[in-house]
Amino acid sequence: xxxxxxxxxxxxxxxxxxxxxxxxxxxxxxKTTLFNALTGLHAKTGNYPGVTVxxxxxxxxxxxxxxxxxxDLPGTYSLDPISPDEQIVVDxxxxxxxxxxxxxxxxxxxxxxxxxxxxxxxxxxxxxxxxLHQTGLPICVVLTFTDDLARRQGRLDxxxxxxxxxxxxxxxxAGHRDGVADLRHVMAESxxxxxxxxxxxxxxxxxxxxxESVLASCDYQVPEVDHRTRRIDAVxxxxxxxxxxxxxxxFLFFQTIFxxxxxxxxxxxxxxxxxxxxxxxHIHIPWLSAFLSQAVIGGVGSVLVFLPQIVLLFVxxxxxxxxxxxARAAFLMDRVMARAGLEGRAFVALLSSVAxxxxxxxxxxxxxxAKDRLATMMGAPLxxxxxxxxxxxxxxxxxxxxxxxxGPFSGRGVVMFALYLMGAVSAMLVAAVFKxxxxxxxxxxxxxxxxxxxxxxxxxxxxxxxxxxxSAFLRKVTSIIMTTTVVLxxxxxxxxxxxxxxxxxxxxxxxxxxxxxxxxxxSYAASVGKAVEPVFAPLGFDWRINIGILSSxxxxxxxxxxxxxxxxxxxxxxxxxxxxxxxxxxxxxxGRLLFDAPTIAALLVFxxxxxxxxxxxxxxxxxxxxWKWPAIAFGYMFVLAWVLAxxxxxxxxxxx
Amino acid sequence: MIxxxxxxxxxxxxxxRWVVPAGVLPAGRIHSAPGLLGELFADGSLSAGLVxxxxxxxxxxxxxxxxAHGTAVQAALRDALDAPNxxxxxxxxxxxxxxxxxxxxxxxxxxxxxxxxxxVSVQQVGPDRVSVQLGGACEHCPAAGQTxxxxxxxxxxxxxxxxxxxxxxxxxxxxALGSGPG
Numbered sequence: 119x120x121x122x123x124x125x126x127x128x129x130x131x132x133x134x135x136x137x138x139x140x141x142x143x144x145x146x147x148x149k150t151t152l153f154n155a156l157t158g159l160h161a162k163t164g165n166y167p168g169v170t171v172x173x174x175x176x177x178x179x180x181x182x183x184x185x186x187x188x189x190d191l192p193g194t195y196s197l198d199p200i201s202p203d204e205q206i207v208v209d210x211x212x213x214x215x216x217x218x219x220x221x222x223x224x225x226x227x228x229x230x231x232x233x234x235x236x237x238x239x240x241x242x243x244x245x246x247x248x249x250l251h252q253t254g255l256p257i258c259v260v261l262t263f264t265d266d267l268a269r270r271q272g273r274l275d276x277x278x279x280x281x282x283x284x285x286x287x288x289x290x291x292a293g294h295r296d297g298v299a300d301l302r303h304v305m306a307e308s309x310x311x312x313x314x315x316x317x318x319x320x321x322x323x324x325x326x327x328x329x330e331s332v333l334a335s336c337d338y339q340v341p342e343v344d345h346r347t348r349r350i351d352a353v354x355x356x357x358x359x360x361x362x363x364x365x366x367x368x369f370l371f372f373q374t375i376f377x378x379x380x381x382x383x384x385x386x387x388x389x390x391x392x393x394x395x396x397x398x399x400h401i402h403i404p405w406l407s408a409f410l411s412q413a414v415i416g417g418v419g420s421v422l423v424f425l426p427q428i429v430l431l432f433v434x435x436x437x438x439x440x441x442x443x444x445a446r447a448a449f450l451m452d453r454v455m456a457r458a459g460l461e462g463r464a465f466v467a468l469l470s471s472v473a474x475x476x477x478x479x480x481x482x483x484x485x486x487x488a489k490d491r492l493a494t495m496m497g498a499p500l501x502x503x504x505x506x507x508x509x510x511x512x513x514x515x516x517x518x519x520x521x522x523x524x525g526p527f528s529g530r531g532v533v534m535f536a537l538y539l540m541g542a543v544s545a546m547l548v549a550a551v552f553k554x555x556x557x558x559x560x561x562x563x564x565x566x567x568x569x570x571x572x573x574x575x576x577x578x579x580x581x582x583x584x585x586x587x588x589s590a591f592l593r594k595v596t597s598i599i600m601t602t603t604v605v606l607x608x609x610x611x612x613x614x615x616x617x618x619x620x621x622x623x624x625x626x627x628x629x630x631x632x633x634x635x636x637x638x639x640x641s642y643a644a645s646v647g648k649a650v651e652p653v654f655a656p657l658g659f660d661w662r663i664n665i666g667i668l669s670s671x672x673x674x675x676x677x678x679x680x681x682x683x684x685x686x687x688x689x690x691x692x693x694x695x696x697x698x699x700x701x702x703x704x705x706x707x708x709g710r711l712l713f714d715a716p717t718i719a720a721l722l723v724f725x726x727x728x729x730x731x732x733x734x735x736x737x738x739x740x741x742x743x744x745w746k747w748p749a750i751a752f753g754y755m756f757v758l759a760w761v762l763a764x765x766x767x768x769x770x771x772x773x774x
Numbered sequence: 775m776i777x778x779x780x781x782x783x784x785x786x787x788x789x790x791r792w793v794v795p796a797g798v799l800p801a802g803r804i805h806s807a808p809g810l811l812g813e814l815f816a817d818g819s820l821s822a823g824l825v826x827x828x829x830x831x832x833x834x835x836x837x838x839x840x841x842a843h844g845t846a847v848q849a850a851l852r853d854a855l856d857a858p859n860x861x862x863x864x865x866x867x868x869x870x871x872x873x874x875x876x877x878x879x880x881x882x883x884x885x886x887x888x889x890x891x892x893x894v895s896v897q898q899v900g901p902d903r904v905s906v907q908l909g910g911a912c913e914h915c916p917a918a919g920q921t922x923x924x925x926x927x928x929x930x931x932x933x934x935x936x937x938x939x940x941x942x943x944x945x946x947x948x949x950a951l952g953s954g955p956g
Contacts, residue, residue: 277881277882281781281881282781284781284782315780315781315782315783315790315844316790316840316841316845316848317845319845324775324852326775327775328777328779330777331778334793335828
């Protein structure tokens with residue numbers, strides 16, 4: 119797998135010689151929150167050698183002199199791994215193999231452990247402590263959710279817990295600086311951390327007795343289920359009412375995308391329009407002016423105008439997660455998925471795919487069964503990822519005028535909701551079908567799904583999550599989308615055409631627009647688009663759409679950028695209008711509006727099903743270990759996309 | 775299976791306080807124990823043992839380390855506690871009370887007193903009594919008696935349910951266990 123820390127910014131080389139602390143704890147113990155609080159914005163991500171489990175590490179200063187490295191290990195309930203990411207924890211903490219061979223040498227064994235214990239689920243977490251003592255590494259317990267414990271009438275004597283465990287115990291409440299400052303001081307003294315006078319037992323029955331004794335000695339009282347949470351859950355987790363609420367919440371969200379984000383989108387568009395005028399006014403080098411107005415403003419700019427929607431999408435996801443509702447949605451869906459033989463973890467992976475299929479596919483690492491992993495991986499790319507959002511919005515906006523209503527609701531919002539719903543249903547169906555084919559059914563391994571109490575989301579967390587997503591989008595726009603768009607601009611403008619040739623073809627060489635249109639229509643890109651026309655002609659796509667589809671293999675948003683370029687060339691003043699008025703140039707359907715309802719329906723369905731994302735293919739290869747599964751995914755999704763797009767086109771043509 | 779865990783004794787590396795369920799054994803000094811634990815006492819590996827209401831104190835011979843022998847002692851203790859009737863525990867209320875009081879004053883209660891600039895000492899007086907004396911900043915503090923009572927007595931009662939206060943004189947306190955075991 120080559121260099122272990124590809125993309126990690128050479129984190130380990132820079133961190134050699136520094137003391138390493140590993141953060142260990144169960145999922146939802148507040149691990150990542152603590153990690154962020156400790157390392158601030160200095161975290162780096164990379165991969166563990168040989169596997170693609172993301173590795174997070176960052177530096178922090180513990181006092182005036184010392185800087186240490188903190189590593190956030192994947193969440194785990196025990197050191198008996200049942201899934202790949204739990205295996206990572208075991209490997210990293212395997213002190214016996216310290217530098218034993220080349221492979222191990224690249225995994226830095228930590229010098230000390232920060233073990234997170236969730237005060238509200240202490241009984242379950244203590245077993246991990248017993249196991250961690252086997253590593254022989256110094257341990258400091260970080261006690262989280264003590265505020266939650268107190269609020270829910272639970273009880274815990276922290277000094278007694280410190281005595282019973284024999285190690286330092288530092289309570290840290292998320293959002294409060296005192297705990298983190300205390301922890302920092304304790305970390306500075308890690309050489310003198312106390313250790314248990316006698317190590318906890320290892321035999322499971324003895325461990326249970328040990329946990330019992332520790333809990334009794336620190337007067338532990340299990341927290342009550344939060345009253346408010348229980349009352350809300352009675353409704354929200356109801357199979358029928360809960361599902362209805364979930365769908366309603368989603369429906370309202372897509373309404374807001376068009377009512378709230380559309381005006382903002384207008385501002386961004388106006389901004390790019392103004393930039394376009396500046397270019398036209400001040401840049402008199404023809405090719406540069408064309409490049410800026412077509413590739414940069416027309417192409418990349420047309421993707422950037424969807425920033426408000428992207429922001430809104432991630433605000434909603436972060437808010438739903440912050441309130442604790444997302445865990446309930448997963449719980450509801452778990453029941454549905456169970457019918458298909460898939461477990462709740464699979465839905466969590468599918469849910470992550472709403473942002474992007476890549477983290478979704480990576481999230482399948484938490485699935486213990488290899489068959490379930492593959493089945494989920496096959497379905498994940500069908501979830502409507504944020505890259506489809508610009509494509510959908512562009513197409514839906516051409517299909518329906520802004521004011522169109524279905525009942526009291528925005529027509530565009532209703533269509534968007536339907537698209538997301540269809541994506542999710544398809545993803546689950548595909549996962550279920552693959553599961554049927556690959557597996558005869560095996561034991562379903564236990565799955566803890568934490569139900570955090572409902573709370574008002576912290577503004578800081580929401581902002582951080584949205585910023586992470588938005589900056590990732592902006593990076594994508596400035597790297598892969600920009601590159602593809604520039605390459606496409608070149609292909610769309612070559613070969614150069616002489617004036618004589620254009621005159622001969624009857625082009626008004628005095629009009630820049632007419633010249634640009636002629637060049638593009640006879641470019642290399644056009645020939646490629648025309649070459650694949652036989653494949654896509656039944657769907658109503660012409661060469662311009664074909665080029666968009668081919669280029670969108672780099673990233674789905676490039677489809678928007680490509681159409682933006684073509685439109686900007688044809689009508690630099692109003693590219694949006696150019697798209698709506700674009701007509702089929704030749705063939706039997708010449709003169710038909712290119713983006714008529716049947717074609718848009720076919721395009722929407724095509725983008726819903728086709729695996730137009732090479733990054734997803736790449737991640738699938740790494741996660742499944744061979745090209746077989748990505749090839750199957752790409753193949754089945756293309757066939758599905760083509761057939762269903764044709765069906766959609768035919769149906770809409772008959773009904774519209 | 776008996777629920778138990780080991781706790782370090784701050785001032786004494788040879789001692790371990792094994793926390794066990796309340797009332798398994800009567801309080802006092804251990805004379806003999808069943809099974810392997812008994813053998814460890816017999817061959818001198820364990821030099822002494824004391825039972826309080828929720829814990830068994832064991833002392834390892836001076837040249838042995840708990841880090842090396844803790845697991846074996848733990849297993850032996852677990853087995854022995856399954857047969858509580860085969861132990862011989864001689865009542866020693868004064869010693870138990872002195873041990874528990876010292877333990878508290880070495881820990882959180884003592885920290886509290888020291889954090890106020892005070893000092894505190896414990897002395898066994900007679901076979902069943904201890905005397906606790908506050909010093910330092912506490913000596914002339916009118917709240918001293920109150921502090922001692924509220925902080926120390928609450929904690930002590932949790933560890934020794936039959937604690938009795940015999941005498942109180944300013945900053946000194948004499949304590950006894952109400953009814954000696956056995």
